[in-house]
Amino acid sequence: MSMYRKVLVAVDLSDESEQVLRAAAEIAAANEAEILILHVTDNPVTLYSQWSDYVVPYSEDKIRELLFSKLADLVESLGLNKSLITIDFGRAIDLIVDKADKEECDLIVVGSHGRHGVKLLLGSTANGVLHHASCDVLAIRVRETIE
Amino acid sequence: MSMYRKVLVAVDLSDESEQVLRAAAEIAAANEAEILILHVTDNPVTLYSQWSDYVVPYSEDKIRELLFSKLADLVESLGLNKSLITIDFGRAIDLIVDKADKEECDLIVVGSHGRHGVKLLLGSTANGVLHHASCDVLAIRVRETIE
Numbered sequence: 001m002s003m004y005r006k007v008l009v010a011v012d013l014s015d016e017s018e019q020v021l022r023a024a025a026e027i028a029a030a031n032e033a034e035i036l037i038l039h040v041t042d043n044p045v046t047l048y049s050q051w052s053d054y055v056v057p058y059s060e061d062k063i064r065e066l067l068f069s070k071l072a073d074l075v076e077s078l079g080l081n082k083s084l085i086t087i088d089f090g091r092a093i094d095l096i097v098d099k100a101d102k103e104e105c106d107l108i109v110v111g112s113h114g115r116h117g118v119k120l121l122l123g124s125t126a127n128g129v130l131h132h133a134s135c136d137v138l139a140i141r142v143r144e145t146i147e
Numbered sequence: 148m149s150m151y152r153k154v155l156v157a158v159d160l161s162d163e164s165e166q167v168l169r170a171a172a173e174i175a176a177a178n179e180a181e182i183l184i185l186h187v188t189d190n191p192v193t194l195y196s197q198w199s200d201y202v203v204p205y206s207e208d209k210i211r212e213l214l215f216s217k218l219a220d221l222v223e224s225l226g227l228n229k230s231l232i233t234i235d236f237g238r239a240i241d242l243i244v245d246k247a248d249k250e251e252c253d254l255i256v257v258g259s260h261g262r263h264g265v266k267l268l269l270g271s272t273a274n275g276v277l278h279h280a281s282c283d284v285l286a287i288r289v290r291e292t293i294e
Contacts, residue, residue: 130286135288137288
């Protein structure tokens with residue numbers, strides 16, 4: 001199968017990200033396609049140090065580094081290269097669609113929760129991406145590890 | 148790749164149906180998966196004889212036969228068996244999701260139009276299926292033949 005040449009997978013670092021990333025990696029491999037891994041954080045200033053007695057906001061660079069490091073572990077555990085990762089700040093739908101357009105991706109892979117899912121944000125991201133993308137979109141129905 | 152075992156593809160008999168069906172057939176082949184082809188018509192009583200001086204409503208059976216025959220030509224032109232086709236009457240989103248559940252499909256393939264698409268119905272079907280399906284959903288971004 002070589003339907004796709006360049007796959008963008010968007011992961012949110014929830015417990016279910018591995019399912020989405022694994023599916024995207026499998027599709028990319030089957031298509032001999034390039035893969036790009038994107039994590040978008042809405043509002044980086046809401047992330048604080050967990051190890052401080054006071055609430056100390058991290059700099060964007062520090063947050064990027066922390067998120068990259070967390071995602072890199074997951075990415076490498078699936079045999080992918082961490083250089084494929086991009087961390088971005090802003091509205092997930094816009095940044096996912098923009099990156100796919102800019103990089104000329106022909107498939108976007110996103111996670112999606114079922115009708116009983118509690119993570120409505122992820123559901124709305126999948127819907128928004130589907131609505132705005134100019135390429136194919138595969139929504140992976142993740143099995144929730146915590147209800 | 149064997150991510151999927153049973154693929155349901157929903158086609159609307161627009162000029163773009165071939166793109167959706169072709170993509171689904173390719174994915175099914177790559178996964179050595181079974182494929183089911185579903186066409187849903189919202190309101191069969193709005194279909195009338197084009198060859199009569201009067202407006203003569205067809206019976207549901209006749210409509211089913213006409214739609215089947217049109218879809219069979221397309222299906223066979225792609226090397227698939229027409230016995231895979233189901234024609235159903237009702238609300239597309241519900242019937243697509245129900246069939247996928249009943250048949251235990253693990254992937255639904257639907258067509259989806261871009262933000263500039265005029266066929267909003269298809270867009271809303273893709274969105275609704277994404278929201279309600281209990282399996283993965285692949286939305287094929289069809290290139291419109293008529294704007």
